[in-house]
Amino acid sequence: MAAPTMDRSAAAAPASPVQTLTISKALNLGLRAAMEANPKVIMMGEDIGKLGGVFRITDGLQKDFGEQRVLDTPLAESGIIGTAVGLAIRGYRPVCEIQFDGFIFPGFDQIVSQVAKLHYRTQGKIKMPIVIRVPFGGGIGAVEHHSESPESYFAHTAGLKVVSCSNPSDAYWMIQQAIDCDDPVLFFEPKRRYYEKGEVDTTAQPGKLFESRVLRPGTDATLVAYGPMVRTSLDAANAAAEDGTSLEVIDLRTLSPLDLAPVFESVRRTGRLVVVSEAPSESSIASEIAAKVQQECFYSLQAPVLRVTGFDTPYPPSKLEEEFLPDLDRVLHAVDRSLAW
Amino acid sequence: MSSPEQWTHPEPDAAPAATAAKPTAEQVIAGLRATDEGGADLVQLLTPEGERVSHPDFDIDITAEELRGLYRDMVLIRRVDREANALQRKGQLGIWVPLLGQEAAQIGAGRAMRETDMAFPSYREHGIAWTRGIKPTDLLGIFRGTDMGSWDPVEKRFHPYTIVIGNQVLNAAGYAMGQKFDGKVGDDEGEATMCFFGDGATSQGDVHEGFVWAAVYDAPLVFFCQNNQWAISEPTERQSRLPLYQRARGYGFPGIRVDGNDVLATLAVTKWALDECRHGNGPILIEAFTYRMDAHTTSDDPSRYRLSDELEMWKLKDPIERVKVYLVRQQWADSEFFEGVEAEADALGEELREFCTNMPDPPAERIFSNVYAEGNPNLEAQRDEFLDYVSGFAGGEH
Numbered sequence: 001m002a003a004p005t006m007d008r009s010a011a012a013a014p015a016s017p018v019q020t021l022t023i024s025k026a027l028n029l030g031l032r033a034a035m036e037a038n039p040k041v042i043m044m045g046e047d048i049g050k051l052g053g054v055f056r057i058t059d060g061l062q063k064d065f066g067e068q069r070v071l072d073t074p075l076a077e078s079g080i081i082g083t084a085v086g087l088a089i090r091g092y093r094p095v096c097e098i099q100f101d102g103f104i105f106p107g108f109d110q111i112v113s114q115v116a117k118l119h120y121r122t123q124g125k126i127k128m129p130i131v132i133r134v135p136f137g138g139g140i141g142a143v144e145h146h147s148e149s150p151e152s153y154f155a156h157t158a159g160l161k162v163v164s165c166s167n168p169s170d171a172y173w174m175i176q177q178a179i180d181c182d183d184p185v186l187f188f189e190p191k192r193r194y195y196e197k198g199e200v201d202t203t204a205q206p207g208k209l210f211e212s213r214v215l216r217p218g219t220d221a222t223l224v225a226y227g228p229m230v231r232t233s234l235d236a237a238n239a240a241a242e243d244g245t246s247l248e249v250i251d252l253r254t255l256s257p258l259d260l261a262p263v264f265e266s267v268r269r270t271g272r273l274v275v276v277s278e279a280p281s282e283s284s285i286a287s288e289i290a291a292k293v294q295q296e297c298f299y300s301l302q303a304p305v306l307r308v309t310g311f312d313t314p315y316p317p318s319k320l321e322e323e324f325l326p327d328l329d330r331v332l333h334a335v336d337r338s339l340a341w
Numbered sequence: 342m343s344s345p346e347q348w349t350h351p352e353p354d355a356a357p358a359a360t361a362a363k364p365t366a367e368q369v370i371a372g373l374r375a376t377d378e379g380g381a382d383l384v385q386l387l388t389p390e391g392e393r394v395s396h397p398d399f400d401i402d403i404t405a406e407e408l409r410g411l412y413r414d415m416v417l418i419r420r421v422d423r424e425a426n427a428l429q430r431k432g433q434l435g436i437w438v439p440l441l442g443q444e445a446a447q448i449g450a451g452r453a454m455r456e457t458d459m460a461f462p463s464y465r466e467h468g469i470a471w472t473r474g475i476k477p478t479d480l481l482g483i484f485r486g487t488d489m490g491s492w493d494p495v496e497k498r499f500h501p502y503t504i505v506i507g508n509q510v511l512n513a514a515g516y517a518m519g520q521k522f523d524g525k526v527g528d529d530e531g532e533a534t535m536c537f538f539g540d541g542a543t544s545q546g547d548v549h550e551g552f553v554w555a556a557v558y559d560a561p562l563v564f565f566c567q568n569n570q571w572a573i574s575e576p577t578e579r580q581s582r583l584p585l586y587q588r589a590r591g592y593g594f595p596g597i598r599v600d601g602n603d604v605l606a607t608l609a610v611t612k613w614a615l616d617e618c619r620h621g622n623g624p625i626l627i628e629a630f631t632y633r634m635d636a637h638t639t640s641d642d643p644s645r646y647r648l649s650d651e652l653e654m655w656k657l658k659d660p661i662e663r664v665k666v667y668l669v670r671q672q673w674a675d676s677e678f679f680e681g682v683e684a685e686a687d688a689l690g691e692e693l694r695e696f697c698t699n700m701p702d703p704p705a706e707r708i709f710s711n712v713y714a715e716g717n718p719n720l721e722a723q724r725d726e727f728l729d730y731v732s733g734f735a736g737g738e739h
Contacts, residue, residue, distance in 0.1 A: 042522075068522055074557055079511055079550035086461075086515020089500070090523070110547070113505045114512060121489040121501050124711040158712050158720075182714035257717045 017203035024194040026168035027057045029202070030175040031095065035065055038093060041179055043070040044080050045097030045133075054099055055135055055194055077107035084130050085114050093129045093179060101136040102145030102315075108153070115184045116159030128184045131175070135191035136164075137228045137278050138310075138325055141318045148315055149279035154186045155256040155288075162256040163209060164188040166230035168198040170253065173206035181209065188255075190228035212259040214266065218248035221272035221335050224263055224289060226252035229276040229326060236331040247335065255285050263289065264296045271302035272338040276326050281309040303341030306334045363654070376570070377654050379630045380584065382598050386605040389658040391666030393605075399597075401609040405673035411452065411604045412664045412674070413682050415444040418468045419661065420686035421477040424693045425467075425484070429639040433697045434484040438465045442602070442634030445660030446567050448472060449607025450535065450629070453615055456498070459520075459534045461513035464502040465567075466537050473499040477689070478696040487703055507545030510536050510564070514551045517560035517623070526561045531619030533561040535611075541572025543588070544580045552592040552624075561618035563611065564589075564626040567601060569633035574646035586628035594624050601631030602660040632658070705731055 021029070035041045043058055049072035052059030062070035073080050077098060084094035098104045104111075111132065118126045138147030155162045161183050165171040171189070178185040207213065215230065216237050225233040230251045237247040248266050252258070267273050273293055275286040290305040308326045316324050364376060379385075384399050422440050429437040440447065447468025454460065454472065462469055467480055475492045482488035483502060490501040503509035513536035525532040542548050543566060555562045568585055570577055577585070589596025599610040607629055614625040632655040636643050668674040709724035 074550070074553050076546075076550045076553070078547055079514075079554050082508065082511025082547060082550065083515030083518060083554050086512040086517070087519045087522075088515075089495075089512070090516050090519030092519055092522075106546075109505065110508060110511065114503075114508055118501070119714055120712050122494060122711075123488075124714065125493050125495060126501075127714050129714075161713070161717075257719045 018199055018201045020197050021168045021172070021200045022195045022197050023165070023168050023171045023190070024055060024057060026172040026198075026200050027175055027189065028059055028061075029200075030172040031058060032061060032064075033202075034095075034176045034179040035061065035069065037176075038179075039069075040091060041069075041093045041095065042087065043095050043097065044073050044084055045071070046073060046075055046080075046099050048072060048097050053097060055191065057133070057135075057189075057194075058097065077103055077105075078110050081107040081110040081115060081130075081132065085110065085118070085128065088128050088130050089126055093131075095131045095133060095179060098132060098134045100142075100146045101134055101148040101150055104132075104134055104150060107132075111154070111160070111184075111186075112157050116157050119183070120159055127182045129179075129182050130184045131178045131181075131187050132184070133175075133187045133189060135194075136188045137190055137192060138315060138318075138321045139192035139228065141321070143318070144315070147318070147321065149277070149310065151186070151188050151255055152279055152284045155258075155285055156283075160184050160186055160256060161210065161254070162186040162188070163254050164190065164227035165253070166190060166193070166225075166227055166251050168196070169200045169204075170251075172200045172202065174209055174253070177206065177209035188227055190230075193228050193231060196231065210254040210257055210259060212250055212252050212254060212262045214248060214262055215251050216247070216249040218246040218270070220246045220270060221274060221338055222248045222250065222263065222266040222270045223274050223276060223331065223335075224250045224252055225276040226255060226285070227278075229278060232326060232328060233276050233331060236328045236335070239328060240332060240335060245335065245339070252285075258285075258288065258292070260289065260292055260296070263293060267293055267297045268300040271300055272335075272341075273301075273305045274308060274331065274334045274338055275305065276308045276331055278310045278325055280312045281307045282312050284309065303338040306338055308334045364651070377632070377658065379598060379600060382584075382586070383600055383630060384597060384606045384610055385600040385603050386609060387603045387663050387667060389602070389663050391663040391670060393667060396606070396609075399606065399609045399613060401605055401612070403605060405668075405671070408605075408664065408668060409674055409678060411448055411608070412661065412668060413685070414448040414452070414468070414471065415604065415661045415664070416682050417686055417689055418448065418471045418477075419444050420690050421471070421693060422467060424690040425477075425481065425697075426635070426639060428481075428694065428697050429484070434481065434639075435486050437484050437639045439633075439635035439638070440465050440467050442632050442655065442660070443567055443569060443629075444468055445604035446601035446607055446629040446631045449604040450537075450565050450611045450627075453608050453611035454535060455615075457532050458615060459498045459500070459513075459516055459532070461500040461509040461516070461534065461536045462502055463506075463509065463538050463542070464504050465539070466502070469537060470499060473497050475499060477693060481693070481697050481700065485697065485700055487700055507538060507542040507547035507551075510538055510542070510545075510548045510551030511554065513562055514554040514558075514560055517555060517562035517618075518558045520561055521558065526619060526623075527621045529616075529619065531561065531621070533563060533615045533618035533623065535563045535565055535615070537565050537567065539572060540566065540568040540570065540577045540580055540585060541575065542566075543585055552589075552626075555624035556592045556594055559621065560624055561621070562624040563614045563618055564624060565611070565629065566626065567629045567631055569601075569631050571633050571637070571643075571647065573637040573641060574643075584628070586626060589626035594626065596626040596628065598628045598630055601629030602658045602663075604660060604664060631660075
């Protein structure tokens with residue numbers, strides 16, 4: 001195949017390094033930057049080429065980088081992940097798109113049995129620099145299997161790293177950092193927030209990938225969230241502030257390894273913690289945070305750690321998802337319970 | 342249906358079909374018996390009686406020295422296999438996966454590969470490992486429980502054993518795609534990949550997907566299916582309605598059935614297939630028609646599901662004996678050669694026993710090592726806490 005010709009005009013640098021972008025566009029630019037920086041970075045997935053992905057995250061990349069670097073793959077998720085393993089052994093850095101969260105399970109075997117374990121099995125002789133991008137979570141009125149939050153399965157699996165972005169700037173930088181990482185990274189994208197806008201400074205020095213971040217300081221209670229629930233938590237903190245309650249909001253960003261030092265520091269000040277997540281609560285990221293916080297902050301806690309999550313059910317029909325998903329009111333209700341303990 | 346015990350110990354007045362050496366078609370279809378009939382498409386160059394026969398599409402010029410080499414390979418790897426099996430019985434290995442009966446399939450395929458080719462094995466590929474220059478002692482850790490394969494898969498171009506059935510087929514397809522993307526396909530200097538799996542694996546979705554991927558990306562990949570007739574207790578009839586090599590047609594690439602007990606035919610067909618792949622005409626499926634002469638693993642008891650006379654039937658097709666007969670008949674080898682190979686096998690067996698019984702257990706730190714390439718502070722804290730706890734027992738103070 002002939003070498004792909006780069007259409008530089010499509011990637012023209014903006015006049016100012018600070019742009020207002022959607023999460024979707026920030027991801028697109030981040031992927032483009034990663035492909036420009038390293039010819040071994042390739043994209044694999046269903047409908048990611050000509051169509052640009054069902055969410056257009058890979059829009060224009062195949063046109064500019066060619067069909068050998070942006071692969072419209074056959075329709076089988078185990079095949080996407082399993083061939084990415086072989087390409088990674090060959091020296092490539094595959095970025096796999098799973099079209100929707102609920103479709104990752106055919107690839108689960110390859111992720112857990114090969115992607116996660118090959119470095120361990122070979123004692124470092126084989127690395128697995130694979131990124132698996134997963135649009136996740138509900139709130140878009142979709143049919144079954146399109147609104148799930150399967151992140152805990154992967155955080156539970158040794159050998160994988162799991163992150164989730166919540167805003168355009170993080171989307172732009174975290175996707176590039178995930179691609180640079182020599183470990184496999186599950187990259188969970190908050191699909192219902194894809195079109196939310198924010199400022200992205202493409203010349204800034206980004207923070208580290210596997211670090212949590214305090215987005216809003218507060219004194220009365222701590223909210224911890226990731227992905228789509230960060231926006232919900234920030235909205236809740238704004239609403240609480242109107243009533244005179246000061247909530248600290250922490251964006252977890254990394255789900256494995258968990259970076260809970262900022263959470264411990266916060267809880268030691270506020271004495272109260274509410275964890276917010278769309279995923280069902282049992283044996284979840286939220287459970288793990290609750291366990292670790294009670295272990296590390298036992299004498300600082302003024303109330304039990306509370307979780308505001310999706311219910312322990314399959315994702316419901318979409319007409320019920322507003323009831324299923326944590327929202328501002330449920331978060332504030334939990335904050336009230338914590339404060340009244 | 343009669344119980345498995347009755348099959349292995351037939352009553353004197355049992356129906357003739359149950360005790361005959363040849364299974365009936367009904368028994369084969371019912372999954373009671375494996376067949377030894379390779380069919381009209383079976384590629385064979387050396388008959389079980391050691392007669393050299395020709396084939397219109399696949400022939401091979403083989404020198405006396407080359408054939409002596411193949412014989413030596415097969416004898417030595419069989420000795421490795423028998424020694425390791427015995428080491429398991431003595432408690433030195435937790436489990437062993439015997440290759441007995443599949444020596445020709447593996448040595449023929451392995452010796453067809455070039456150093457620049459890549460191989461993705463399943464877990465019974467000790468003969469392939471041998472041809473890739475892996476020391477047999479390097480295989481033992483997997484089965485003793487001291488490691489998960491100690492060779493360097495990049496340097497040896499031999500992937501770690503894959504235990505989840507069929508996973509490696511997709512990994513091999515991806516690797517072969519990479520060879521193509523790297524521009525390493527298209528002429529006689531091209532690279533190719535071989536992927537090894539069994540008859541049972543052909544039912545796995547990953548194998549199907551591997552066929553699809555390799556086909557649509559024109560990957561230089563030889564799918565090498567060792568049909569040893571049994572997936573633990575299930576005969577090939579539980580996996581497929583039609584001969585496995587015929588499946589290739591549905592994916593749009595050639596499928597060849599070769600006598601897997603014939604090292605010459607296996608070598609010839611695999612060389613051809615690899616050359617096709619390195620020139621850009623891949624993928625290709627080879628079904629090596631063979632027989633698992635021993636148990637699935639040392640934990641298995643084949644007497645519960647197959648007749649011992651089936652084994653007798655296949656003993657007549659032994660992969661090593663036919664080469665020996667041919668070498669003698671051609672006067673390509675004398676007793677000195679055969680005795681030399683035996684002596685070499687004895688020495689190899691001794692080395693294996695010596696090595697195995699002296700393998701140290703890995704240190705406790707190994708539990709935590711290399712889980713990640715770039716580390717994980719939480720895991721490191723867990724490790725330190727555990728090692729600190731363990732060190733409290735040092736010196737017998739507790």
